[in-house]
Amino acid sequence: MCRNIRTLFNFDPPATELEIRDASLQFVRKLSGSNTPSKANEPAFNRAIEEVAAATRVLIKSLTTTAEPRYREVEAARARARAAIRFGTHR
Numbered sequence: 001m002c003r004n005i006r007t008l009f010n011f012d013p014p015a016t017e018l019e020i021r022d023a024s025l026q027f028v029r030k031l032s033g034s035n036t037p038s039k040a041n042e043p044a045f046n047r048a049i050e051e052v053a054a055a056t057r058v059l060i061k062s063l064t065t066t067a068e069p070r071y072r073e074v075e076a077a078r079a080r081a082r083a084a085i086r087f088g089t090h091r
Contacts, residue, residue: 009060012069020060024052 037045
């Protein structure tokens with residue numbers, strides 16, 4: 001499950017609200033041990049997602065770096081190359 005959580009800091013363009021929410025959802029799923037909450041737990045689950053997303057926004061805005069921003073396309077290509085080596089798939 002946590003493999004879907006991606007680094008969101010220092011990208012050009014910056015992380016979108018959808019990326020932040022998706023990472024927050026995966027984090028809450030991992031912590032709760034539940035992919036889909038029961039109806040009784042759904043309000044707490046959704047509140048946790050929103051709180052984690054809010055904390056993530058604050059964190060990303062607060063971080064500083066002197067490193068050059070990374071580009072999603074370049075990082076995606078690197079990830080595909082690593083997967084090809086790891087799993088022996090060549091496209």
